Amino acid sequence: xxxxxxxxxxxxxxxxxxxxxxxxxxxxxxxxxxxxxxxxxxxxxxxxxxxxxxxxxxxxxxxxxxxxxxxxxxxxxxxxxxxxxxxxxxxxxxxxxxxxxxxxxxxxxxxxxxxxxxxxxxxxxxxxxxxxxxxxxxxxxxxxxxxxxxxxxxxxxxxxxxxxxxxxxxxxxxxxxxxxxxxxxxxxxxxxxxxxxxxxxxxxxxxxxxxxxxxxxxxxxxxxxxxxxxxxxxxxxxxxxxxxxxxxxxxxxxxxxxxxxxxxxxxxxxxxxxxxxxxxxxxxxxxxxxxxxxxxxxxxxxxxxxxxxxxxxxxxxxxxxxxxxxxxxxxxxxxxxxxxxxxxxxxxxxxxxxxxxxxxxxxxxxxxxxxxxxxxxxxxxxxxxxxxxxxxxxxxxxxxxxxxxxxxxxxxxxxxxxxxxxxxxxxxxxxxxxxxxxxxxxxxxxxxxxxxxxxxxxxxxxxxxxxxxxxxxxxxxxxxxxxxxxxxxxxxxxxxxxxxxxxxxxxxxxxxxxxxxxxxxxxxxxxxxxxxxxxxxxxxxxxxxxxxxxxxxxxxxxxxxxxxxxxxxxxxxxxxxxxxxxxxxxxxxxxxxxxxxxxxxxxxxxxxxxxxxxxxxxxxxxxxxxxxxxxxxxxxxxxxxxxxxxxxxxxxxxxxxxxxxxxxxxxxxxxxxxxxxxxxxxxxxxxxxxxxxxxxxxxxxxxxxxxxxxxxxxxxxxxxxxxxxxxxxxxxxxxxxxxxxxxxxxxxxxxxxxxxxxxxxxxxxxxxxxxxxxxx
Numbered sequence: 001x002x003x004x005x006x007x008x009x010x011x012x013x014x015x016x017x018x019x020x021x022x023x024x025x026x027x028x029x030x031x032x033x034x035x036x037x038x039x040x041x042x043x044x045x046x047x048x049x050x051x052x053x054x055x056x057x058x059x060x061x062x063x064x065x066x067x068x069x070x071x072x073x074x075x076x077x078x079x080x081x082x083x084x085x086x087x088x089x090x091x092x093x094x095x096x097x098x099x100x101x102x103x104x105x106x107x108x109x110x111x112x113x114x115x116x117x118x119x120x121x122x123x124x125x126x127x128x129x130x131x132x133x134x135x136x137x138x139x140x141x142x143x144x145x146x147x148x149x150x151x152x153x154x155x156x157x158x159x160x161x162x163x164x165x166x167x168x169x170x171x172x173x174x175x176x177x178x179x180x181x182x183x184x185x186x187x188x189x190x191x192x193x194x195x196x197x198x199x200x201x202x203x204x205x206x207x208x209x210x211x212x213x214x215x216x217x218x219x220x221x222x223x224x225x226x227x228x229x230x231x232x233x234x235x236x237x238x239x240x241x242x243x244x245x246x247x248x249x250x251x252x253x254x255x256x257x258x259x260x261x262x263x264x265x266x267x268x269x270x271x272x273x274x275x276x277x278x279x280x281x282x283x284x285x286x287x288x289x290x291x292x293x294x295x296x297x298x299x300x301x302x303x304x305x306x307x308x309x310x311x312x313x314x315x316x317x318x319x320x321x322x323x324x325x326x327x328x329x330x331x332x333x334x335x336x337x338x339x340x341x342x343x344x345x346x347x348x349x350x351x352x353x354x355x356x357x358x359x360x361x362x363x364x365x366x367x368x369x370x371x372x373x374x375x376x377x378x379x380x381x382x383x384x385x386x387x388x389x390x391x392x393x394x395x396x397x398x399x400x401x402x403x404x405x406x407x408x409x410x411x412x413x414x415x416x417x418x419x420x421x422x423x424x425x426x427x428x429x430x431x432x433x434x435x436x437x438x439x440x441x442x443x444x445x446x447x448x449x450x451x452x453x454x455x456x457x458x459x460x461x462x463x464x465x466x467x468x469x470x471x472x473x474x475x476x477x478x479x480x481x482x483x484x485x486x487x488x489x490x491x492x493x494x495x496x497x498x499x500x501x502x503x504x505x506x507x508x509x510x511x512x513x514x515x516x517x518x519x520x521x522x523x524x525x526x527x528x529x530x531x532x533x534x535x536x537x538x539x540x541x542x543x544x545x546x547x548x549x550x551x552x553x554x555x556x557x558x559x560x561x562x563x564x565x566x567x568x569x570x571x572x573x574x575x576x577x578x579x580x581x582x583x584x585x586x587x588x589x590x591x592x593x594x595x596x597x598x599x600x601x602x603x604x605x606x607x608x609x610x611x612x613x614x615x616x617x618x619x620x621x622x623x624x625x626x627x628x629x630x631x632x633x634x635x636x637x638x639x640x641x642x643x644x645x646x647x648x649x650x651x652x653x654x655x656x657x658x659x660x661x662x663x664x665x666x667x668x669x670x671x672x673x674x675x676x677x678x679x680x681x682x683x684x685x686x687x688x689x690x691x692x693x694x695x696x697x698x699x700x701x702x703x704x705x706x707x708x709x710x711x712x713x714x715x716x717x718x719x720x721x722x723x724x725x726x727x728x729x730x731x732x733x734x735x736x737x738x739x740x741x742x743x744x745x746x747x748x749x750x751x752x753x754x755x756x757x758x759x760x761x762x763x764x765x766x767x768x769x770x771x772x773x774x775x776x
Contacts, residue, residue, distance in 0.1 A: 726748050
């Protein structure tokens with residue numbers, strides 16, 4: 001557990017942040033391996049570890065290029081090619097056919113012919129780029145190809161290509177093919193399924209995610225009855241997805257992972273920072289592909305942008321609480337993505353959508369940039385061309401979204417769903433023009449994990465929201481925030497979902513709670529984020545028991561940012577047994593209704609962090625008997641606050657507490673009411689109150705309790721004040737429990753009694769062995 005007293009870490013803010021100057025920019029579209037670091041061009045990287053193999057690579061334009069082993073695969077316009085480790089198991093001469101040794105042919109005749117003219121004129125159907133021109137010019141290709149002729153009218157002819165598949169169970173196949181007549185197919189022996197072709201011009205065909213029937217299966221080119229088929233550059237790889245064709249000379253060829261490692265970048269990787277990448281991805285269904293990583297060379301972990309096996313673009317990080325994700329990154333197509341990192345918290349941007357982890361802290365020291373794959377290709381796949389990478393200052397949310405909107409060819413339309421009261425549930429929900437109508441569609445089975453569900457501004461929906469895990473629910477259009485919750489128990493119920501983000505919503509009219517998150521005995525439903533949400537008119541006329549604006553119970557890691565709560569019965573926010581972090585930033589909480597209601601109450605939590613709160617128990621006349629903040633936790637930080645209490649302002653029930661930079665006022669309901677007080681039924685340790693002003697309370701600072709006799713306990717260890725001003729209170733400092741610490745940082749202004757030191761017992765075992773009081 002982090003001790004926030006000694007090591008307070010800034011939390012990810014909910015608003016946009018300005019960007020600092022660029023640190024490093026990489027642009028491979030010119031065909032060079034270079035970077036600009038602080039306006040100085042670096043032409044090579046002596047610290048780079050390039051492990052890429054040689055061979056033939058397929059550019060996004062469809063053009064083939066040749067690369068020597070150990071050299072970066074860079075094509076002007078396309079960028080830097082990064083592939084996983086792989087083995088082409090074909091044993092034939094794959095680029096300069098010279099013999100037919102070891103081919104097994106059934107039902108037809110196999111020969112080698114010259115097709116130089118057709119190869120020379122072959123062009124990609126989409127881009128019109130020449131396919132083989134570079135290889136022919138360099139005389140890597142001799143213009144000859146394999147020809148399989150089938151004169152049988154009813155049966156297939158098959159040429160089985162040398163090379164066993166081995167023990168690996170996932171494979172992909174590819175070849176360049178041309179039909180002089182009829183049609184053909186590409187498949188594994190022992191399998192009836194494959195990829196068919198009937199093209200008259202040279203074209204690449206491929207098939208992914210194959211499970212061989214046996215270890216002896218091999219790649220076969222099939223000529224259908226009466227067909228005449230040409231083929232070359234065959235590929236049989238031990239990956240579920242194909243990479244680029246590989247030049248071989250009569251034996252299977254192995255390729256180590258193509259990756260670029262650049263060390264000693266610590267000056268360019270200082271937090272906060274943003275990684276922005278522009279890439280082109282090949283088809284990679286079901287493949288894990290690490291794109292860009294920043295890491296610590298001293299083993300401190302890494303943060304990365306990856307394309308994951310569940311077909312999403314994801315931000316991974318060592319020891320991360322959440323894995324932000326945007327769905328449907330299948331390819332082929334363009335990727336514009338960004339990862340913004342702060343000392344605590346991350347934002348992933350892709351396709352104009354944002355995904356968040358406000359809880360996790362990146363590695364403290366980042367000095368290494370890793371591009372592409374590493375290790376065993378069987379654990380990662382996919383081919384991508386990295387065009388540009390920019391490492392710069394932290395970008396705010398609006399800029400991240402704007403900078404990552406590409407042509408929608410890789411993220412497609414799966415990222416967003418739209419709901420409009422004037423819509424139609426029979427539509428697809430993928431555009432504002434084809435929006436759904438009912439709130440029930442917000443958890444429709446077609447919505448992928450990580451999608452963003454948008455409710456139209458100005459819209460009103462009766463009933464409540466049941467969200468899906470990993471999804472964001474927000475607003476689009478202009479006007480008032482979308483309003484929902486009227487007449488149901490919970491405007492938003494957890495639906496057993498985790499990693500849910502709610503933003504820019506109005507929750508109003510629920511009879512029990514605005515938001516209900518309860519993880520149950522297993523502490524499920526973790527990682528909820530509630531941002532710029534208004535909660536109002538909750539449980540009107542109801543008894544306050546079990547009522548609240550927002551209730552977060554028996555779960556892990558919850559974030560609230562810029563939440564506004566008014567007119568609720570019960571606590572504005574009630575949290576219980578939250579493991580990990582409970583973060584509340586920029587809260588605006590009005591007076592709750594009920595004799596036992598607080599603005600913010602947390603009990604039995606691990607780590608509570610409250611920043612920039614504005615809370616008041618006196619904005620409306622109530623009979624509330626409690627206060628602004630009461631927290632029982634293992635660790636607590638409250639800072640930069642403006643709080644108005646009634647019975648008390650801040651009530652502290654736990655260890656490792658920091659309260660700093662703020663104002664407390666107005667706690668005068670009872671003779672024991674206080675501004676800041678350590679009051680509990682058990683011992684408390686290590687409190688720091690710093691740069692605080694306490695005004696117009698019965699007691700300013702209290703090491704006390706509302707009941708019990710003097711010196712009866714509990715014990716309070718190591719309570720420290722620094723620059724705390726108590727003004728206009730009946731009693732500036734009251735101590736009536738065994739207490740140790742240093743209160744000399746207190747200053748009293750216009751208090752009736754500066755100090756009531758009724759207990760002079762210092763409990764044994766703390767840092768302080770005595771009680772230090774201000775000068776009389």
